[in-house]
Amino acid sequence: MTDIAWIDAALTSARPQALGALLRYFRDLDTAEEAYQNACLRALKTWPQNGPPRDPTAWLILVGRNTGIDDARRRSKQQALPPDEVISDTDDAESELAERLDGSHYRDDILRLLFVCCHPDLPATQQIALALRIVSGLTVKQIARAFLVSEAAMEQRITRAKAAVAKAGVPFETPGAVERSERLAAVAAMIYLIFNEGYSASGESIAQRAPLCDEAIRLARLLLRLFQSEPEIMGLMSLLLLQRARAAARYDADGGIVLLDDQDRSLWNREMIAEGMALIDKAMRHRRSGPYQVQAAIAALHAGALSPADTDWAQIDLLYQTLEKQQPSPVVTLNRAVAVSKVQGPQAALDLIEPLAARLGGYFNFHGVRGALLMQLGRGDEARAAFNQAIALANTTAEAAHIRMHIDRLMAESTKAAAPATT
Amino acid sequence: MLYAILCYHDETFTGSWSKEHDDAVMEKLTVVQDKLTRQGRLGPVARLLPTTAATTLRKEGDPPLVIDGPFAETKEQLLGFYVIEAKGLDDALEVARDLGRANPGGSYEIRPVGLFRPGSIAT
Numbered sequence: 101m102t103d104i105a106w107i108d109a110a111l112t113s114a115r116p117q118a119l120g121a122l123l124r125y126f127r128d129l130d131t132a133e134e135a136y137q138n139a140c141l142r143a144l145k146t147w148p149q150n151g152p153p154r155d156p157t158a159w160l161i162l163v164g165r166n167t168g169i170d171d172a173r174r175r176s177k178q179q180a181l182p183p184d185e186v187i188s189d190t191d192d193a194e195s196e197l198a199e200r201l202d203g204s205h206y207r208d209d210i211l212r213l214l215f216v217c218c219h220p221d222l223p224a225t226q227q228i229a230l231a232l233r234i235v236s237g238l239t240v241k242q243i244a245r246a247f248l249v250s251e252a253a254m255e256q257r258i259t260r261a262k263a264a265v266a267k268a269g270v271p272f273e274t275p276g277a278v279e280r281s282e283r284l285a286a287v288a289a290m291i292y293l294i295f296n297e298g299y300s301a302s303g304e305s306i307a308q309r310a311p312l313c314d315e316a317i318r319l320a321r322l323l324l325r326l327f328q329s330e331p332e333i334m335g336l337m338s339l340l341l342l343q344r345a346r347a348a349a350r351y352d353a354d355g356g357i358v359l360l361d362d363q364d365r366s367l368w369n370r371e372m373i374a375e376g377m378a379l380i381d382k383a384m385r386h387r388r389s390g391p392y393q394v395q396a397a398i399a400a401l402h403a404g405a406l407s408p409a410d411t412d413w414a415q416i417d418l419l420y421q422t423l424e425k426q427q428p429s430p431v432v433t434l435n436r437a438v439a440v441s442k443v444q445g446p447q448a449a450l451d452l453i454e455p456l457a458a459r460l461g462g463y464f465n466f467h468g469v470r471g472a473l474l475m476q477l478g479r480g481d482e483a484r485a486a487f488n489q490a491i492a493l494a495n496t497t498a499e500a501a502h503i504r505m506h507i508d509r510l511m512a513e514s515t516k517a518a519a520p521a522t523t
Numbered sequence: 524m525l526y527a528i529l530c531y532h533d534e535t536f537t538g539s540w541s542k543e544h545d546d547a548v549m550e551k552l553t554v555v556q557d558k559l560t561r562q563g564r565l566g567p568v569a570r571l572l573p574t575t576a577a578t579t580l581r582k583e584g585d586p587p588l589v590i591d592g593p594f595a596e597t598k599e600q601l602l603g604f605y606v607i608e609a610k611g612l613d614d615a616l617e618v619a620r621d622l623g624r625a626n627p628g629g630s631y632e633i634r635p636v637g638l639f640r641p642g643s644i645a646t
Contacts, residue, residue, distance in 0.1 A: 105544065106628070113539040155598075321538060324575045328592040337575065371572075378576040382591065 103148045111140055114157040115237045116322055120209030121161045126168055127272055129216065129234070129262060135168030136160065142167070207326045208274055214323070215283040216270050217261075218290040226261040228294050233258050236315050245308050246297070284327060288336050288392065291319045295340050302498035303355040313344050334383035335393030341376035342399035345369040357502050359509070361408040373403045394423045413442035430456045434469055446476040464493035468503050525566065525636035526615040527606050528622065531599040532629025534573055551625035559607060559618065566606030566641070574600050599629060606636060 118139070122132040139160045153159040217231035229247065232238045238246075244254035275283060298312030320337045327333050349363035380396045398419050405411040420436035434453055441449035450473045453466070460466035471486030487507050494500035540548070559565035571577075574593050581588040593600065605622070609615035612633070619631045 109536060109539045109544075113533070113535045318538070321573065321575060322535075325535070328575060329590075334575075334591075375572045375576050378572060382576070382578055385589065 106152065107144060107147055110152065110156040111143065111160075112237065114160050116210045116213060116235055117157050117206050118160040118164060119234070120206065120211075120213040122164050122168065123213055123216075123270065124209055124272065125165055127270060129265060129270070131168060131172075132164075133234070134171070135164040138167040138171075139164035208280075210322065210326060211275075211280070211283055211287065212271065214287040214290070214319070216265050218286045219265055219268050220286075221264055221268060222261055224293050226257055226264070227290050228297060229254060229257050230261040230265070231290055231294065231319070232312075232315065235319065238315070246312050248305055248308065284323075284330065284333065287323060288320075288333060291316050291323065292336065292340075292392075294319065295343075299343060302351070302357055302496075302502075306351060306355050310347065313340070313347070316340060317344060329386075331383040331386040331388050332390040332392050334379045335390060335396045338376045338379035338383065338396035339392055339399055341372045341379070342396060342403050345372035345376065345403060356505060357498070359506070360402060362509075365406065368403065376400065376403065389422065389426070391423060391427045394419050394426065398423075411442075413439045417443050430459045431463070431465075434460060434463075434466055437469060437473070441473060441476070446473045449473050450477065462493060464490045464495070464499055464503065466490075467493065468506060472506065524609060524611065524615075525606060525639050526609050526618075527604055527632075527634045527636050528615070528619050529601060529632040529634060530603045530605075530629065531632065532602050533598055534600045534602060536628070537602065538573065548626050552622060555618075555621045555625050556605075558621075564608040564618075566608070566639070568603075568605050570603040571601065602629075606639065 115136070119132060119136045122135050123129060126132045126135065142163050143156070143160065147153070214231065214235055217234055218227045222230070225247070229243055232243050232246075233240065240255050240258060241251050243258075244251045247254060249257075271279075295313050295316035298309050298314075298316065301309035301312075317337075317340050320333070320340055324330075324333045324337050345368050346360075346363060348369065349365065349367035350358055352358050376396065377400055380393065380400050383393050384397070398416055401412050401416055401419075417436060417439040420432060420439055423432050424436065433456060437449040437453045440452055450470070453460075453470060453473070456466065467486045467490035471483045471490060474480075474483035474486060487503060490503045491500050494503060556565055556568065577592050579590040579593055581590060607615065607618050609618060615633050619633055623631065
């Protein structure tokens with residue numbers, strides 16, 4: 101590996117832990133980031149000459165902390181105010197190398213770093229942007245590109261998010277067991293949001309947005325390494341891997357979404373599937389089920405089916421029923437309806453979703469699924485009306501195109517199915 | 524004599540490699556492996572999934588205890604292994620150096636094999 105590639109990988113892998121430790125010392129996100137930045141600059145200058153340190157992360161923490169303290173001292177001479185209260189434990193500068201080895205410390209450091217990004221006051225888009233900037237270390241330009249907004253707009257979004265975090269105050273006390281599990285859940289949700297930002301991309305934006313999926317997987321891996329026995333984090337990691345494994349088969353040449361049934365399964369990434377399967381297997385042993393595990397189990401049944409016809413829809417129906425209990429939502433029921441239609445037929449599925457009309461009437465996919473079921477029941481006119489409603493409600497042209505493709509396929513299928521009856 | 528070459532590295536670090544870098548490393552390693560294959564000296568080769576996918580069975584108790592992940596929190600993890608035929612330690616070290624040039628960083632533990640059964644798994 102070249103020096104630069106090596107340093108790049110070392111800085112990327114050290115970042116969450118080093119920045120997390122610096123945030124604990126300085127208790128201020130901007131100061132910690134600046135200190136980390138300075139340590140990285142120093143690394144780029146000295147590592148190629150002196151060779152890499154034995155422990156790059158410890159080196160970055162030590163240097164970052166020293167430069168941060170120097171800066172604070174310099175500022176305290178220029179301004180009259182002593183900023184010493186913003187620097188915690190400055191007297192044990194020698195002990196940090198030993199301290200870093202304390203596993204629980206660095207677990208909470210990294211968790212805190214992730215957790216400050218998902219403050220409940222922040223809208224989801226700001227949480228994601230902040231996490232990508234702070235934890236992943238992506239540049240504002242990279243994040244702006246992934247969100248399809250201008251760099252200036254993204255800069256502003258991140259600045260606003262940071263101000264909100266600073267105002268809310270970072271929680272520095274070591275969390276108790278309950279707090280820790282609450283933080284873990286908030287961070288897991290935020291990582292899933294990042295993944296979905298990438299996963300929901302279509303058309304021309306795929307190349308820019310798909311890397312968000314890999315970044316989410318990297319963050320989930322980081323989290324799982326810290327909390328190796330948490331079945332829901334295993335479930336999250338498994339779910340992300342199993343969904344990401346289909347990437348190469350999910351889009352056609354024009355960037356349109358290819359439905360699961362139509363995907364070329366030989367394009368699925370077998371290594372990701374193997375890891376995803378291993379993780380859900382491990383997670384279920386704990387007998388502490390949760391929404392990520394159930395969704396991963398559903399994804400695993402799809403990933404394990406050699407062809408659409410081999411899919412165990414009855415089991416998927418059961419898993420969706422479990423998910424409905426854990427996370428009651430009309431959207432989950434709508435998804436379950438697809439499994440029900442395969443097991444019990446379209447009428448049973450339609451009966452299941454009709455009561456959802458009041459709550460999901462504004463959701464394009466509701467009308468899409470309803471249209472498909474009506475079509476299967478031979479109620480063509482009603483089906484077309486439902487599809488038109490779906491297209492009208494689609495938020496993006498990609499969604500509309502997706503529905504149209506769905507219609508085309510169903511039309512073709514219903515002609516096929518109808519053919520024997522007419523001859 | 525058979526030797527196992529056990530590959531250790533910080534998986535957080537190797538996990539930060541880009542797909543391109545990972546592919547390039549694998550390609551270079553394949554060149555070394557192909558040479559050994561031609562010489563009839565290459566046994567099983569395995570690249571292991573991350574330790575987060577691992578489970579440990581502690582056998583002291585009855586029933587044995589099942590734990591998530593490898594037990595010890597160490598800086599470097601076992602990421603894979605090779606089994607090779609070598610004339611002796613120098614020869615085995617030579618192979619390890621070749622592999623190391625293709626994939627620098629981390630360490631290889633060169634360990635003589637006591638019992639070897641090639642097994643019956645068809646891949």
